[in-house]
Amino acid sequence: MQSFVNAELKSLSLLIVVPTLNSYSLLPRLIISLHQQTWPYWRVLFIDGPSCGEHRQWLVHCCAADSRCRWLTQDTSEPGIFGAMNQGFAEAAFDDWLLFWGSDDWAAAPTVLAQVASSLLRAASQGLTPDLLVCSGRYADAFSDSLARPTVFQPPGLFTTSAYRRALSFGSTPPHQATLFGPGARRLLARYAPGFRLSADLDYFLQLSSHPGLRVQCLDLELVHMADSGVSGQQTQRRLQEVARAYRRAFAWRWWFPFVARYTRRLASLFGRR
Numbered sequence: 001m002q003s004f005v006n007a008e009l010k011s012l013s014l015l016i017v018v019p020t021l022n023s024y025s026l027l028p029r030l031i032i033s034l035h036q037q038t039w040p041y042w043r044v045l046f047i048d049g050p051s052c053g054e055h056r057q058w059l060v061h062c063c064a065a066d067s068r069c070r071w072l073t074q075d076t077s078e079p080g081i082f083g084a085m086n087q088g089f090a091e092a093a094f095d096d097w098l099l100f101w102g103s104d105d106w107a108a109a110p111t112v113l114a115q116v117a118s119s120l121l122r123a124a125s126q127g128l129t130p131d132l133l134v135c136s137g138r139y140a141d142a143f144s145d146s147l148a149r150p151t152v153f154q155p156p157g158l159f160t161t162s163a164y165r166r167a168l169s170f171g172s173t174p175p176h177q178a179t180l181f182g183p184g185a186r187r188l189l190a191r192y193a194p195g196f197r198l199s200a201d202l203d204y205f206l207q208l209s210s211h212p213g214l215r216v217q218c219l220d221l222e223l224v225h226m227a228d229s230g231v232s233g234q235q236t237q238r239r240l241q242e243v244a245r246a247y248r249r250a251f252a253w254r255w256w257f258p259f260v261a262r263y264t265r266r267l268a269s270l271f272g273r274r
Contacts, residue, residue, distance in 0.1 A: 017088030023103035171261030
């Protein structure tokens with residue numbers, strides 16, 4: 001029985017796509033956190049922008065040292081972080097589960113991928129394989145690594161299309177770094193939309209929610225820690241514009257309600273930390 005369970009766990013295919021750009025000083029923490037996993041069948045694909053020689057040397061060494069890692073040069077026709085992630089979508093095998101991490105993300109604990117694998121296999125045995133598996137994450141201060149606010153989408157459970165869309169309409173959004181994109185989701189929507197530099201993930205989740213029969217599983221698991229920094233936090237006006245555009249695309253004239261709800265939640269979470 002144990003050998004059968006081990007074979008089942010090994011059969012699950014997980015590809016972690018990491019866009020990079022001169023971020024080799026951050027990547028060891030990500031890789032170390034994966035090497036510590038009790039479920040060792042993950043794979044990593046680095047999609048690298050026009051990085052410097054030192055960064056490329058780090059990628060070459062990393063991939064030579066571990067066959068589970070490989071890297072590709074980012075296609076110039078797919079610019080930006082979400083362009084690199086679109087390249088990751090295109091590189092995924094049919095049965096891959098995709099997880100998109102940044103260079104400054106890392107696994108929250110050595111057992112998190114084992115818990116993800118067990119949850120997916122259990123759902124498959126019950127005929128309830130989700131299209132998205134949504135976990136939670138936690139931001140960490142970029143300088144001290146002290147853990148701060150969590151990102152929680154919804155309580156644990158299996159959500160139908162209508163329940164998932166309703167959660168989005170009340171301003172809740174799955175954190176893409178803690179969301180596994182299954183084969184079912186990718187068959188429905190296989191790339192991020194162009195024109196979004198900061199909020200293509202929100203737009204993706206909103207557009208996906210228009211497909212009937214979608215199944216979203218929320219798992220009570222803190223999967224990833226994320227440095228609370230980056231360009232998205234420095235371009236507030238553009239982010240607000242893109243968020244409003246994403247909600248307009250999904251909800252037409254009713255866009256203002258999820259927009260207000262989203263930022264009411266954000267303010268509440270900030271005050272809750274004090």
